[in-house]
Amino acid sequence: MRTPWGDSAADSPSENAGANKRSTYVPPHLRNKAPSSDPPPPLLSTPAGDRVGYGGPPAAPRLGGGSRSDFGHSGYGGGGGGGRTGGGRNNNRSGGWDRGRPREVNPFGNDDDADVAFSELENMAINFDAYEDIPVETSGHDVPPPVNTFAEIDLGDALNQNIRRCKYVKPTPVQRHAIPISLAGRDLMACAQTGSGKTAAFCFPIISRIMQEHNVHRPRGGRSVHPLALILSPTRELSCQIHEEAKKFSYQTGVRVVVAYGGAPVQLQLRELERGVDILVATPGRLVDLLEQARVSLQMIKYLALDEADRMLDMGFEPQIRKIVEQMDMPPPGVRQTLLFSATFPKEIQRMASDFLSNYIFLTVGRVGSSTDLIVQRVEYVHEADKRSHLMDLLHAQKENGVHGKQALTLVFVETKRGADALEYWLTQSGFPATTIHGDRSQQEREYALREFKSGKRPILVATDVAARGLDIPHVAHVVNFDLPNDIDDYVHRIGRTGRAGKTGLATAFFNENNLSMARPLAELMQEANQEVPDWLTRYASRASYGGGGRNRRSGGGRFGSRDFRRDNSYNRGQEYYGGANNSGYGYGVPGGYSGGYGPGVTSAWD
């Protein structure tokens, strides 16, 4: 059974009990208050509250307009990199709670391309051409049309400058579609390949819309802080990564991002929160702790994003997520905006996730033959006893072929924490400097291991699934599934640590009699990704008794289905249909016939 490996609070029996029996726990700051069905307080114009003087325009979406100069550069109280450089209305924060906010460090260091035009950045750009012809499908009512350039979107000057600093020339396909949808205030369930830029797809609209909010009054005086946006992710490392990214995107926008995650001193995190927080990035366990201690209130949340949303709603995390989203003081769906992102979205998870959404749009970007082409997948039959020597052969070959150059990194996934430690020790003893990351290591050790790996000092990282999702580590050239997972979705996320942002990568899986339940889903996935499927795997896959086993959560829908579950007959029976799919209506670069091999309309980020 899978357990959450991100945070420890999930293990608390009392918490889980509370989560299962809804509403049993009432946090201190909510006691003696009306139940949560009460509408949340208005975000604008309440008397005597904290004032967030961002200035700028009203919250209406601003698509297609020109650039704005009136709400960039608000800075953090004269903060770093030029401090209050803008003269716009959003500079007027002197009477507000931002006065105590800390100086802002320039997250771009000296490598500052803020003033370079998007066109001039072309040469430095990451090559996203591989994503150009990607098939896209949307379903839901009144889907806002996609955009082709960042300039069309008008996210605001300060954010645009940061986008240039990041050297993003044009939006990736998921960004093209998801950003206008989010800016229009719509709820969204978005499924797009690993490494295709989902983080920016949910961060940009949230930051932009917070930049537009003005005169947001927040309750004052109590122990709690009141963020406007919450981004949840399943692991500490991923939360840190999202925090780092969001800090870059929000530099000098006046929007402050804080992270809270387990395994790190809570006092430091509280201090950061008390200095002001607009966007809180958190792991569920630590957030539940902070909510129970009434150090964070969710009553002002306008934007909720779940990264790796299917994982967050999987059985390990679901009680915590329900507690955070449904049983505390967060405004309900329809009042807040909810954005769910992942590379995989099994149908039963979609069904569950729809509880959190209101009139949402379902978006899938990509299928086999698009970005998955960037990852060459190989599967080899290796007996358990031969795995180590086989891995050694691979590593030696890499070295000899020069593939494992100075910066080329190898990520090796294993099943157990003990297995990870043992393999790391053995590799290092054998002359391959390795490190390891898993749930039994302290957070400090985990962060150190990641740093050593990223820097190339220890170019082999042996990991459990704790590193499977979301981590964006440049130069990972090879992912080895030393032990295959039991779930094809986990495989998808694991191999997605390579072949990111337009770069190519290699993924090798060791298969043997212990993995029979994976034979069929693996063969299908590889086939649909135009990979070479060995005959022996096809034979295993064709034996019916192997095919349906394992944890292939994709069963029950289209193969590798991340099709909108609302399109299923069972869902629509007796209900008003929500609108219908749009897979060709807009004519915005959806290649014809892409659903061909799957039956009408079946698509996903991986098929």
Ligand SMILES: Nc1ncnc2c1ncn2[C@@H]1O[C@H](COP(=O)(O)OP(=O)(O)OP(=O)(O)O)[C@@H](O)[C@H]1O
């Ligand atoms: N518009 C863009 N232009 C160039 N690079 C981009 C753009 N958007 C994102 N990137 C880069 O692409 C890489 C992958 O992005 P990100 O980590 O958001 O992927 P993801 O879709 O969330 O992947 P996963 O499913 O593994 O979590 C990052 O290094 C990011 O900086």
